[in-house]
Amino acid sequence: MNIVEKFDRLGVDNAPGQESLQKNVVLxxxxxxLEGPAVDFSxxxxxxxxxxxxxxxxxxxxxxxxxxxxxxxxxxRKSILEHVAxxxxxxxxxxxxxxxxxxxxxxxxxxxxxxxxxxxxxGDKVAIVEPDYFAxxxxxxxxxxxxxxxxxxYEDKKTGSGIDLEALEQAFQNGVRLFLFSNPNNPVGCxxxxxxxxxxAALAKxxxxxxxxxxxxxxxxxxxxxYTHLRAQRDIxxxxxxxxxxxxxxxxxGYRLGAAFGTAAVIERMEKLQAIMSLRCGxxxxxxxxxxxxEPEGWLKDRVAQHQKIRDDLMAVISKVDxxxxxxxxxxxxxxxxxxxxQVSLHDFIRIVREQANVTVTPGTEFGPQFLHSFRxxxxxxxxxxxxxxxxxxxxxxxxxx
Amino acid sequence: MNIVEKFDRLGVDNAPGQESLQKNVVLxxxxxxLEGPAVDFSxxxxxxxxxxxxxxxxxxxxxxxxxxxxxxxxxxRKSILEHVAxxxxxxxxxxxxxxxxxxxxxxxxxxxxxxxxxxxxxGDKVAIVEPDYFAxxxxxxxxxxxxxxxxxxYEDKKTGSGIDLEALEQAFQNGVRLFLFSNPNNPVGCxxxxxxxxxxAALAKxxxxxxxxxxxxxxxxxxxxxYTHLRAQRDIxxxxxxxxxxxxxxxxxGYRLGAAFGTAAVIERMEKLQAIMSLRCGxxxxxxxxxxxxEPEGWLKDRVAQHQKIRDDLMAVISKVDxxxxxxxxxxxxxxxxxxxxQVSLHDFIRIVREQANVTVTPGTEFGPQFLHSFRxxxxxxxxxxxxxxxxxxxxxxxxxx
Numbered sequence: 088m089n090i091v092e093k094f095d096r097l098g099v100d101n102a103p104g105q106e107s108l109q110k111n112v113v114l115x116x117x118x119x120x121l122e123g124p125a126v127d128f129s130x131x132x133x134x135x136x137x138x139x140x141x142x143x144x145x146x147x148x149x150x151x152x153x154x155x156x157x158x159x160x161x162x163x164r165k166s167i168l169e170h171v172a173x174x175x176x177x178x179x180x181x182x183x184x185x186x187x188x189x190x191x192x193x194x195x196x197x198x199x200x201x202x203x204x205x206x207x208x209x210g211d212k213v214a215i216v217e218p219d220y221f222a223x224x225x226x227x228x229x230x231x232x233x234x235x236x237x238x239x240x241y242e243d244k245k246t247g248s249g250i251d252l253e254a255l256e257q258a259f260q261n262g263v264r265l266f267l268f269s270n271p272n273n274p275v276g277c278x279x280x281x282x283x284x285x286x287x288a289a290l291a292k293x294x295x296x297x298x299x300x301x302x303x304x305x306x307x308x309x310x311x312x313x314y315t316h317l318r319a320q321r322d323i324x325x326x327x328x329x330x331x332x333x334x335x336x337x338x339x340x341g342y343r344l345g346a347a348f349g350t351a352a353v354i355e356r357m358e359k360l361q362a363i364m365s366l367r368c369g370x371x372x373x374x375x376x377x378x379x380x381x382e383p384e385g386w387l388k389d390r391v392a393q394h395q396k397i398r399d400d401l402m403a404v405i406s407k408v409d410x411x412x413x414x415x416x417x418x419x420x421x422x423x424x425x426x427x428x429x430q431v432s433l434h435d436f437i438r439i440v441r442e443q444a445n446v447t448v449t450p451g452t453e454f455g456p457q458f459l460h461s462f463r464x465x466x467x468x469x470x471x472x473x474x475x476x477x478x479x480x481x482x483x484x485x486x487x488x489x
Numbered sequence: 490m491n492i493v494e495k496f497d498r499l500g501v502d503n504a505p506g507q508e509s510l511q512k513n514v515v516l517x518x519x520x521x522x523l524e525g526p527a528v529d530f531s532x533x534x535x536x537x538x539x540x541x542x543x544x545x546x547x548x549x550x551x552x553x554x555x556x557x558x559x560x561x562x563x564x565x566r567k568s569i570l571e572h573v574a575x576x577x578x579x580x581x582x583x584x585x586x587x588x589x590x591x592x593x594x595x596x597x598x599x600x601x602x603x604x605x606x607x608x609x610x611x612g613d614k615v616a617i618v619e620p621d622y623f624a625x626x627x628x629x630x631x632x633x634x635x636x637x638x639x640x641x642x643y644e645d646k647k648t649g650s651g652i653d654l655e656a657l658e659q660a661f662q663n664g665v666r667l668f669l670f671s672n673p674n675n676p677v678g679c680x681x682x683x684x685x686x687x688x689x690a691a692l693a694k695x696x697x698x699x700x701x702x703x704x705x706x707x708x709x710x711x712x713x714x715x716y717t718h719l720r721a722q723r724d725i726x727x728x729x730x731x732x733x734x735x736x737x738x739x740x741x742x743g744y745r746l747g748a749a750f751g752t753a754a755v756i757e758r759m760e761k762l763q764a765i766m767s768l769r770c771g772x773x774x775x776x777x778x779x780x781x782x783x784e785p786e787g788w789l790k791d792r793v794a795q796h797q798k799i800r801d802d803l804m805a806v807i808s809k810v811d812x813x814x815x816x817x818x819x820x821x822x823x824x825x826x827x828x829x830x831x832q833v834s835l836h837d838f839i840r841i842v843r844e845q846a847n848v849t850v851t852p853g854t855e856f857g858p859q860f861l862h863s864f865r866x867x868x869x870x871x872x873x874x875x876x877x878x879x880x881x882x883x884x885x886x887x888x889x890x891x
Binding site for chain 1: 490491492493495496499500501504506507532534535536539540545548549551552555556558559560561562563594595596598599601602606607608609610611624627628631633742743744745754757758760761762764765766767768769770771772773774
């Protein structure tokens with residue numbers, strides 16, 4: 088394999104946010120244009136759900152302070168690391184030493200990349216869940232690993248993820264020493280049960296595997312759902328990195344802030360990699376971390392409640408369409424929608440919907456090659472526009488039903 | 490080699506900006522503390538040379554604009570890519586298509602990492618210059634390449650870099666297909682001559698090698714020095730990436746902005762890698778690019794003149810000390826200072842100077858293992874403090890002279 092062949096496997100054309108760059112293709116357009124405000128379900132709308140109050144003011148103060156905020160050690164500025172470490176310890180229920188166990192990164196994507204790059208060698212077998220965040224499989228490929236998919240039968244379950252723990256143990260027995268998964272899951276939005284989390288942790292410990300747990304959406308869990316932080320359990324592996332950031336629920340994505348915390352030796356390797364990857368999480372940007380977990384009273388609760396309402400009303404739209412299903416989100420802003428067989432391909436259908444209904448969604452194939460009849464939406468949108476947009480999407484779908 | 494052994498080779502303890510994290514070691518302290526304002530020569534002082542006027546206001550407007558600036562395609566926002574492409578084309582003297590040839594990155598470090606990760610495979614032989622930017626050799630190691638150092642005899646020359654072009658041709662003959670170098674050179678500050686640049690380009694073309702040219706400091710070239718942009722020459726290789734950013738001369742490092750421009754196929758691979766590395770250069774941060782190359786009339790000229798004055802006055806300090814030499818900087822803010830044999834190691838001497846004189850410099854060994862009697866300073870500092878700090882450093886040095 089040469090470098091061109093390697094990158095041919097890392098497609099980005101259908102990745103969220105890249106749609107405007109797609110080459111023109113001739114589409115089988117069958118109905119009229121359906122008018123309505125454009126909705127881009129590929130990511131959250133930070134104009135509808137605005138950044139945490141006070142975030143910009145902190146950035147401005149960082150610029151004002153000057154050099155001390157512009158140039159921080161690669162891990163991040165000491166005083167801000169201390170703040171975030173104390174909040175993450177409280178949130179997850181286990182200690183975080185700011186000098187040993189925490190690094191700031193350019194977004195949670197940066198945290199994932201640093202963690203993967205610091206925990207795998209070419210040829211390593213790496214387990215990931217299907218479906219799971221689209222970058223996970225691409226990182227394994229980029230670092231020349233061998234992908235070992237673990238099925239998650241989310242549709243069979245009302246609670247928990249439906250992860251196949253027997254398959255995970257089999258993978259460990261076959262030599263996998265690194266397992267990465269997101270909880271709440273992206274794209275399904277299911278939350279792993281207590282038993283599943285304890286099962287994963289115990290298996291990783293037994294087989295001396297490294298765990299990377301992406302908890303990006305763990306502050307946005309809906310009523311009636313219990314969330315378990317793996318790192319706070321009794322039986323955990325020696326090498327464990329948890330990843331989180333304020334890009335989603337807090338709408339701070341424009342600042343590119345992420346954090347990884349866990350095993351000191353792994354964090355040290357991540358620091359070394361960050362030194363040659365991007366030096367640090369943007370210096371002024373780090374100042375914004377100070378508002379994280381210190382939002383105004385009731386702010387987070389309101390935000391979660393608003394999203395629960397959007398989820399419920401989108402589920403009501405979905406439930407009315409014959410042959411369309413989605414599991415109600417436990418946590419986060421995603422719905423993974425299964426649609427019936429159509430007379431056009433999934434990718435063509437998605438382009439048609441963008442063209443005819445001004446609605447952008449992400450194809451299921453980004454989350455696993457087998458998801459040919461699914462798409463993901465990020466419903467962190469204006470409530471009314473989102474409901475109308477999903478209705479338009481299904482109206483277009485009727486023209487292509489087999 | 491396992492992952493722990495791999496990262497043991499990627500040290501960061503002596504990297505610029507990391508000094509505060511060094512473990513305590515017992516030092517052979519011989520004289521009194523020399524009082525004076527602390528100077529950290531490991532990086533520029535953005536309080537002494539402040540960010541480009543208008544930069545913060547552009548960031549603020551980006552936040553105000555909201556989602557359109559927060560979420561851009563991975564390469565960057567179209568309108569800002571167009572602005573920067575036109576300015577880079579004018580600056581370097583060759584066209585840049587914003588849709589094909591340009592990507593924004595988290596700092597120039599991000600640009601370098603993306604370029605290297607998009608141009609090399611494990612086992613590839615990669616040529617770098619010694620001395621050159623410390624991250625270059627580490628990136629080759631991280632991506633499992635084989636390092637082929639090319640000597641630069643900068644001390645023998647008054648103009649040009651002194652790069653050994655015969656050694657470079659030999660390297661290409663031995664299978665090297667990727668060559669990375671900085672111009673102006675970091676840490677020496679020499680600028681490659683027209684003949685050297687044309688020689689490198691012609692060799693790369695003849696052997697079908699990829700070139701990555703780090704032009705980070707190319708806007709800060711001193712009077713009497715001719716600068717040659719490799720990409721604007723007639724005889725250039727098919728795969729050529731140029732890297733630049735506003736972190737240094739423009740003091741915008743706190744915003745983490747970088748740009749890479751060149752061969753469309755390589756930029757496309759870099760975009761794919763960015764999609765899994767950090768998604769994009771920070772969305773709001775990208776807004777700041779709009780002031781780049783559009784600074785107020787005379788601003789850049791003044792900034793370069795201020796730095797030339799600091800260079801001259803530091804060279805005057807150096808020239809008075811027996812056995813100490815440095816080649817006057819052609820471009821950029823670095824001086825690479827050679828000192829005589831001491832009774833303590835270079836690393837201990839540097840720690841002693843920090844302890845006794847409140848002065849931080851970067852050891853020569855960061856730029857090549859053979860530079861055991863050199864240190865680098867970034868003289869983008871307050872003029873008077875910098876002169877006084879260098880005088881204190883040499884005063885301490887006298888206590889340890891062999």
